[in-house]
Amino acid sequence: MMSASDGWLIAVAGYAILLAWPLSTVILVWFAVRYVGTHRATVVNKALASGGGKPEQFWIIVPALNEEAVVANTVAAALRLRGPAGTLTRVLVVDDGSDDRTPEVLATIDHPRLHVMRRELPEARQGKGEALNAAYRLIASLTASEGVPAERVALGIIDGDGQGSDNILAEVGRLMGDTKVGAVQVQVRIRNRDKLLGAVQDLEFGAIVDACQNMRDALDTVGLGGNGQFSRLSTLISLGSAPWSSCLVEDMELGLRMHLQGVSIRYTSRASVTQQAVVDIKRLARQRTRWAQGNLQCARYLGSLFTSGNIARTALVEILHYLVSPWANAVVTVMLTLTGTAGVLGLLTGHPMPLLPTWVSLGESLGVWAVVTTFPGLVWVLVHRAKRADEAMPRMLLAALAYPLFLLLGLTATYRALGRQLTGKQAWAKTERLVEEPLALQTA
Incomplete structure (x- = not known):
């Protein structure tokens, strides 16, 4: 039988955990409003004054x-991108052993700045990280043969469904004007947000992730x-011949390795890359499970993060929070469920x-509980509207109401990821793409 003190403890803990969510939302909203998507202005303006590190x-x-x-x-969208005056922009597509019509489609594109690398089995299909490593090694070799300093070359990753904004290279070049900046992450947006799942994912990327990255930038x-x-x-070269790993979130691991070496990474929402939303529940759950499993794999860096002398204490706390929070959320969900169950059982048993x-x-x-879980989504809609103003309010309000269920799907994915990791399952089916209207190819 539960004692009165146990009941008080469970109830107080439950309410404290529940109310922590809207409080953390308010803090993130402050960063979303306070920062415009680049590093602290006083630091950036001084460091970029000379622009000595611009690529x-x-x-x-791709x-x-x-x-x-x-x-x-x-490819058409990538070839349209132009860097600052006097810079050269090239596109390298890594065909990682495709067995559909991808090779035929690429063969029809004739452009002087397009390069295609075809990887065949058994080297191919070893994960996105290995494909990126192959591209990196080729670019490093070409750069050396051309006599271009490695610190003046920037490598950007745009996924197979990605399209960068027109100013993306100019903005990346501006931030890399600071020679201490080794990498830049631009904002991610969703293109097909005409459906509810797409709108929820754009609310996530366009407002919530943006605010988190602004806080992390600070x-x-x-x-x-x-x-x-x-x-x-030059930053990638310092990490060896394989900067990207076989981790399921090779991007997160690359960022952690850079931080451990003291490399500065900047974030900007002044430029963006758009991608397709996953609009099928089962496929979305599979995607989020893969992300959660990759997060779990990156936990092996916790020891190195604690002992590294290149990371400030406040920065270390944030990185640890980023790694641990998905699992903390899963535990919190269990605690809240137990609190509710204990309340019902207590009433039933007298x-x-x-x-x-x-x-x-x-x-x-x-x-x-209903108000608290709905509040964050509604606040983020206001942030999205204030900063983006490119989506109808009724659709975004509907996305806000669906947001708690979206988070519940993410928590389910976290538990699935733990099960997959414990049973040694690593294979993943590719995310399905949606056909879109073709873009015109520029010849210059």
């Missing part, structure tokens, strides 16, 4: 495995994403919890 060459790497539905548009702990990451070639003495009080608590 002279940009390489856009990893492609069975991307026949989207690769033509992705703390110098920016994380790299799989899409829209740009790295200085031994109610102190803070839930009646069914009415239980109903009121459920009402508080």
